[in-house]
Each structure stands twice: as C-alpha cells, then as structure tokens.
Amino acid sequence: TNSSKEMMSFSDFPFPKDTPPYLPYHRVFTYLQDYAEHFDLKRHIRFGTQVSLVQKTDDFEQSGRWEVRTVQTGRDDVGETEIFDAVMVCNGVFARPYVPDVPGMSDFAGVTMHSQQYRTNEQFTGKKVVVVGAGTSAGDAAAEIAQV
Numbered sequence: 001t002n003s004s005k006e007m008m009s010f011s012d013f014p015f016p017k018d019t020p021p022y023l024p025y026h027r028v029f030t031y032l033q034d035y036a037e038h039f040d041l042k043r044h045i046r047f048g049t050q051v052s053l054v055q056k057t058d059d060f061e062q063s064g065r066w067e068v069r070t071v072q073t074g075r076d077d078v079g080e081t082e083i084f085d086a087v088m089v090c091n092g093v094f095a096r097p098y099v100p101d102v103p104g105m106s107d108f109a110g111v112t113m114h115s116q117q118y119r120t121n122e123q124f125t126g127k128k129v130v131v132v133g134a135g136t137s138a139g140d141a142a143a144e145i146a147q148v
Contacts, residue, residue, distance in 0.1 A: 010035060024140045048073045054087055121145045 004022055005015045013035050015023075023031075036042050053069040060066075066087045072078040097114035105112060111123075115137035121144040131142040 013038060022136045024144075025137075046070070052079070054089075057083060115141055121148045124148055 005019050006021070008028070009015050009031075015031065019027075036045070049070050050073055051068060052071050053067070055067050057063060057065045057067050064085065066084050067081060068084055068087065069079060069081045071080075097116040099112075099114055115133065115135075118137075118141050121141075124145045125148040129145050131138050131145065133139075
C-alpha cells in the first residue's frame with residue numbers, strides 16, 4: 001500500500017498496536033473485511049455491480065436528488081435505477097495506474113504490468129523477474145515474488 005496505517009485507518013476502528021507502519025495489500029484487505037463485519041456493513045454493499053449512469057433527477061433543483069443506474073457485472077440485462085439524496089465518487093488517487101514511457105519497453109517480449117494489476121505471485125513461479133519501483137507496492141510485490 002502507499003499509505004501508512006495511521007493515514008488509512010478509520011478513527012473508530014484502529015489497527016492493532018503491533019501492526020507494522022506499512023502493510024501488504026492482503027493485510028489491508030483483511031482490515032477492510034474486518035471493519036465491514038464489525039459494523040455490519042456488508043448488507044449495504046452490492047458486490048459485482050457497476051454504476052452505469054449518475055445524473056440529476058428531473059426535479060433536482062427542488063429535491064437535490066440523483067438518479068443512479070447500476071448493472072450486475074457481466075450481465076447488462078440485469079439493471080436497476082434508484083434515486084439517492086447524495087452521491088459520493090470515491091475512486092482514490094491511485095485509480096489510474098501511471099506507467100512511464102520507457103524506451104524499448106514495447107520491444108520486451110515478457111510480461112509487463114502495473115502493481116495495480118498484481119494479485120498473486122503464482123504466475124511468476126520459476127521465472128526471473130525484475131520489479132521496478134520505489135513505492136511500497138513495488139516492495140510488497142518483490143517480497144512475494146521472491147518466494148516463488
């Protein structure tokens with residue numbers, strides 16, 4: 001992750017005191033799952049759902065409400081439209097990966113990926129891998145890939 005536990009923890013659900021300052025993604029994932037379970041939030045989350053449209057309602061000037069259309073991932077025929085009093089777009093500062101233009105990279109025949117695409121080290125078993133990056137995500141990926 002790119003932020004410390006102090007910056008990313010919720011004030012009403014701090015990380016345990018013995019947690020290291022920077023966490024690998026799987027620890028952050030577990031933390032978020034634990035938070036959702038602790039506060040019974042999963043019943044409010046629609047997994048596998050994409051937002052296809054957000055627009056002001058016809059009576060927005062009077063109501064301030066928004067129309068939100070969603071579809072189930074992979075099923076364009078299963079959609080729903082709902083009206084909300086407020087909409088927040090929270091995609092984070094790292095929603096779009098930055099990959100610098102490196103001369104010769106397009107000629108490389110191997111796998112290239114941004115850490116945002118990385119999920120497990122399995123595909124790198126028995127391979128020579130170079131991880132380029134100075135952030136904690138690069139360190140997390142390098143440490144995991146080194147194990148296989």
